[in-house]
Amino acid sequence: EVQLVESGGGLVQPGRSLRLSCTASGFAFGTYAMTWFRQAPGKGLEWVGFIRGKAHGGTTEYAASVKGRFTISRDDSKSIVYLQMNSLKTEDTAVYYCTRDRAVSDYWGQGTLVTVSS
Amino acid sequence: DIVMTQTPLSSPVTLGQPASISCRSSQGLVHSDGNTYLSWLQKRPGQPPRLLIYKISNRFSGVPDRFSGSGAGTDFTLKISRVEAEDVGVYYCMQATQIPVTFGGGTKVEIK
Numbered sequence: 001e002v003q004l005v006e007s008g009g010g011l012v013q014p015g016r017s018l019r020l021s022c023t024a025s026g027f028a029f030g031t032y033a034m035t036w037f038r039q040a041p042g043k044g045l046e047w048v049g050f051i052r053g054k055a056h057g058g059t060t061e062y063a064a065s066v067k068g069r070f071t072i073s074r075d076d077s078k079s080i081v082y083l084q085m086n087s088l089k090t091e092d093t094a095v096y097y098c099t100r101d102r103a104v105s106d107y108w109g110q111g112t113l114v115t116v117s118s
Numbered sequence: 119d120i121v122m123t124q125t126p127l128s129s130p131v132t133l134g135q136p137a138s139i140s141c142r143s144s145q146g147l148v149h150s151d152g153n154t155y156l157s158w159l160q161k162r163p164g165q166p167p168r169l170l171i172y173k174i175s176n177r178f179s180g181v182p183d184r185f186s187g188s189g190a191g192t193d194f195t196l197k198i199s200r201v202e203a204e205d206v207g208v209y210y211c212m213q214a215t216q217i218p219v220t221f222g223g224g225t226k227v228e229i230k
Contacts, residue, residue: 035219037167045159045167045210047219061217097166103155103214106178108166 002026002107004098009112012088020083022098022109029079030054033102036072036083038094039111046094048072050102051081066092088116120145120213124222130230137198139225141211146191148215155214158187158196161224162207170209171196203229 008020022034035050049062051072060072071084081098093116099105121144131137139158147154158171169178171187174194184199198205206229211222 039161039167044224045161045212045221047221063218103149103153104157104169104172105212105214106169106172108168111166 004109006112030076122222
């Protein structure tokens with residue numbers, strides 16, 4: 001059974017950093033791209049970015065709103081994908097979800113809440 | 119960026135009656151690999167988004183057959199043949215053909 005479990009969310013002050021993790025199980029993690037999405041309170045879904053699998057260079061793509069501040073990385077030995085969030089802004093407050101794949105996003109985790117506030 | 123426009127914003131439906139949601143993209147969604155990466159997701163309160171339909175019309179594992187997707191080019195539709203109480207939530211179309219991935223604004227399905 002495919003499972004994705006996000007962790008690392010919490011309350012953080014503007015300008016600070018936070019790292020989210022998404023632990024995967026039930027599939028060949030290394031062969032899949034992994035994607036991060038978010039949903040701010042009362043808003044719609046927003047794509048954050050994704051990381052390709054090793055076979056495709058492990059390269060990354062980001063939304064303009066987070067480019068230069070957020071970094072996605074992966075540890076295939078542990079089946080974990082990370083979202084490093086720096087220089088956080090109040091508008092980054094959202095539930096963050098990781099998903100399997102970059103084009104279909106078939107499986108979603110439960111999400112982890114990040115609140116950026118002073 | 120590809121803009122996804124969903125209508126209606128809200129869809130009050132009687133239980134057992136059909137519902138239909140439209141999604142229009144600002145550009146065609148055929149990828150260079152020949153696939154059209156247009157998906158439909160359901161977001162229930164307090165739950166993570168759930169994939170219903172991928173590549174226009176493919177029902178994801180475990181999704182009831184009352185959900186169906188259709189369309190081509192820039193116009194796509196999600197249909198629920200007979201709405202059940204558990205279908206209440208917000209539905210989003212999503213295109214992943216072109217980066218950045220973009221979503222429609224959402225359609226709230228509620229029971230009349």
